[in-house]
Amino acid sequence: MTSPVGLHRVLEPRGVLPQAATRLDAAPEIGDDEVRIRVERLNLDAASFRQLATKHSGDGAAVRAEVLRIIERRGKMQNPVTGSGGMLIGTVDEVGPVSPLGLKPGDRVATLVSLTLTPLTVTDGLARWDGRGEQVPCDGYAILFARSIAAVLPDDLDPELALAVLDVCGAPALTARVVRGYRDPTVAVLGGAGKSGSLSLAAARRAGAARTIGVVPNQQEADRLAASGLADVVAIADARDPVALAAEVGTADVTVVCVDVPGCEHGAILATADGGTVVFFSMATSFAAAALGAEGLAADVTMLIGNGYVPGHADYALDLIRAEPGARALFDARRTAH
Amino acid sequence: MTSPVGLHRVLEPRGVLPQAATRLDAAPEIGDDEVRIRVERLNLDAASFRQLATKHSGDGAAVRAEVLRIIERRGKMQNPVTGSGGMLIGTVDEVGPVSPLGLKPGDRVATLVSLTLTPLTVTDGLARWDGRGEQVPCDGYAILFARSIAAVLPDDLDPELALAVLDVCGAPALTARVVRGYRDPTVAVLGGAGKSGSLSLAAARRAGAARTIGVVPNQQEADRLAASGLADVVAIADARDPVALAAEVGTADVTVVCVDVPGCEHGAILATADGGTVVFFSMATSFAAAALGAEGLAADVTMLIGNGYVPGHADYALDLIRAEPGARALFDARRTAH
Numbered sequence: 027m028t029s030p031v032g033l034h035r036v037l038e039p040r041g042v043l044p045q046a047a048t049r050l051d052a053a054p055e056i057g058d059d060e061v062r063i064r065v066e067r068l069n070l071d072a073a074s075f076r077q078l079a080t081k082h083s084g085d086g087a088a089v090r091a092e093v094l095r096i097i098e099r100r101g102k103m104q105n106p107v108t109g110s111g112g113m114l115i116g117t118v119d120e121v122g123p124v125s126p127l128g129l130k131p132g133d134r135v136a137t138l139v140s141l142t143l144t145p146l147t148v149t150d151g152l153a154r155w156d157g158r159g160e161q162v163p164c165d166g167y168a169i170l171f172a173r174s175i176a177a178v179l180p181d182d183l184d185p186e187l188a189l190a191v192l193d194v195c196g197a198p199a200l201t202a203r204v205v206r207g208y209r210d211p212t213v214a215v216l217g218g219a220g221k222s223g224s225l226s227l228a229a230a231r232r233a234g235a236a237r238t239i240g241v242v243p244n245q246q247e248a249d250r251l252a253a254s255g256l257a258d259v260v261a262i263a264d265a266r267d268p269v270a271l272a273a274e275v276g277t278a279d280v281t282v283v284c285v286d287v288p289g290c291e292h293g294a295i296l297a298t299a300d301g302g303t304v305v306f307f308s309m310a311t312s313f314a315a316a317a318l319g320a321e322g323l324a325a326d327v328t329m330l331i332g333n334g335y336v337p338g339h340a341d342y343a344l345d346l347i348r349a350e351p352g353a354r355a356l357f358d359a360r361r362t363a364h
Numbered sequence: 365m366t367s368p369v370g371l372h373r374v375l376e377p378r379g380v381l382p383q384a385a386t387r388l389d390a391a392p393e394i395g396d397d398e399v400r401i402r403v404e405r406l407n408l409d410a411a412s413f414r415q416l417a418t419k420h421s422g423d424g425a426a427v428r429a430e431v432l433r434i435i436e437r438r439g440k441m442q443n444p445v446t447g448s449g450g451m452l453i454g455t456v457d458e459v460g461p462v463s464p465l466g467l468k469p470g471d472r473v474a475t476l477v478s479l480t481l482t483p484l485t486v487t488d489g490l491a492r493w494d495g496r497g498e499q500v501p502c503d504g505y506a507i508l509f510a511r512s513i514a515a516v517l518p519d520d521l522d523p524e525l526a527l528a529v530l531d532v533c534g535a536p537a538l539t540a541r542v543v544r545g546y547r548d549p550t551v552a553v554l555g556g557a558g559k560s561g562s563l564s565l566a567a568a569r570r571a572g573a574a575r576t577i578g579v580v581p582n583q584q585e586a587d588r589l590a591a592s593g594l595a596d597v598v599a600i601a602d603a604r605d606p607v608a609l610a611a612e613v614g615t616a617d618v619t620v621v622c623v624d625v626p627g628c629e630h631g632a633i634l635a636t637a638d639g640g641t642v643v644f645f646s647m648a649t650s651f652a653a654a655a656l657g658a659e660g661l662a663a664d665v666t667m668l669i670g671n672g673y674v675p676g677h678a679d680y681a682l683d684l685i686r687a688e689p690g691a692r693a694l695f696d697a698r699r700t701a702h
Contacts, residue, residue, distance in 0.1 A: 031634070031661055033607060041605060041607050041608070042606070042607075043606055043607075043630050043634075043657075043660070043661075044660075045630075045656070045657065045660050046630065138659075139659065139660050139662070140656060140659070140660055142656075142660070143660045173661060173662045174662065175662050196659065267379060268380070268381055269371060269379050269380075269381075270379070292381050292383075292384065296369070296381075306651070306669075309651070309652050309655065311651045312651065313644070313647070313649045313650065313651045313654075313669060314647050316651075316669045317647065317669050317670055317671065317672060318383070318478060318480075318672070319381075319383065320669075320671040320672065320673055321476075321477065321478070321534065321671065321672030321673045322381070322382075322383050322477050322478055322480070322481045323369055323381075323511060323673075324477070324511045324512065324513050324673050325671070325673060326671075326673060326674060326675055327671065328668065328671070329668065329669035329671055330666065330667065330668060330669070331644075331651060331654045331655050331658075331667035331668070331669060332655055333655065333658040333659065333663070333664075333665065333666070333667055334655060334656070334658070334659030335658055335659045335661075335662050335663060335664060336664060337664055
């Protein structure tokens, strides 16, 4: 009997969820509701790779050896310092008879659940990786549970673009859901020229926003966002400065925080009208700063923790990038900038 | 021209909100939309007092001297280490002609915004305080802004009980609002025998919950909660253990987290049905654990940061404690336990 959330794969400590486990059982034999993926590439989380590269002073061979050691010891790729993982792409190898994921052998997929909870075995010693980048060519196996999520990579999009879109696909889906709850709302997106920000702007407009405001930190991003046409108004402001931000934005009915720097909570709250909603997607969000900030401002705003999972989020985001050349141009600009 | 959020009182650094300021102008002269309170007692935040008492090895005179020094230097009571403040009670002294707070001179009030953003001057050197408890008898002045919040203390309730209720009054109000958004929901409250938990249980039932489940950590709290009659089901479980919690609760439509220990995010998410809502009131909540946990579990749940402010929250909570002898008994049990 297998658990839909993978409890049967947890070796240490017993009773926790796979994400909190120190060691998973990554055996390739699958349960009736599991799926085995033949892995093609790991996409390490940026924070995790940075930590490893810094620790080993950029020595690629040492980074590679440590990643291999982590995966062998833990049965998953979870950086013990940052706690983060990443995602992977590969091909479906075998599908259990009662798997609810809708996958079939041969499907080329990206996993949308974190590597931190995905059983993983590497079989090629990561021989094709030089240890110098987040993209890790890899031969091996990974296991998906009944409640894992994977998206079939579309034929019509560059896989690298598709991965970048899938990486942030929760943001536009949740933004759309929130915006639909208002009538003709004004929607402000902090970090509007970024990946999750640009898709959230596009989603907001499609979901019925009467006016979209994209907030960016400098003129270069303002020019790019203006050229994309995704925002009715482009504003330059430091999202960490509540007074400046509120002056630029006025008040929005829905404020979406896609800026990955700490200290944006008060500004987002102050820029949101009473009865409005703030959606925090930034992992740099402080729970306490948001809760105490709203109380201190007597702000009657709903504050959402940005859940990366919304049913249909992958297809929705891929459809957006196909339909919105402005969003696509922003993604392309980011990729060539690297 | 005064700012409704108190920007005109910020001395250092310029441009931040009063809560983030290192120094406020606590001059007693009020602006047109401000209110001056004659302070009677400060109620230091528990975490703040504990830090000060530990630092000074319980030397009350040293604790008193440091609290005085903090208030003199900062123009507010905000512990520089914990960042926290507390609340105060006092009597309204003067009300600016355009203050929207609805107060009049002579009203005995408790402030519901934190001391961390309230301009404060002490005039008696805290001479009546021995530095050995969180309750600080105090003579001095405090300033409320247009967007501050204060509740008039009711004549019919023991002021200490009223303060304890006001301290957590955001939780029942927000719980009621969320519960009203569902039809005949099951509502689980983690920490159901505590102050915010018991009021949230009472609020959930009044707002239309078909079934309320109170989760507590041990038999003693289970007996107390059962005797109160506030929950249809009383369950004993460690809220940090997702598997045990889900086994006890099953799935709820609304899960309210009132347990002030870290690590309750995954359990709360797993115990919530798809389409349900988790409301996090605990300041020990980790934003990242909640966001990544929901994604890793493919859980389509709405996650709310518990905003301590909801319009009408103080009156609503005071009405609950008047009408619900079960909740009152739990409050009394906690007070006599100290």
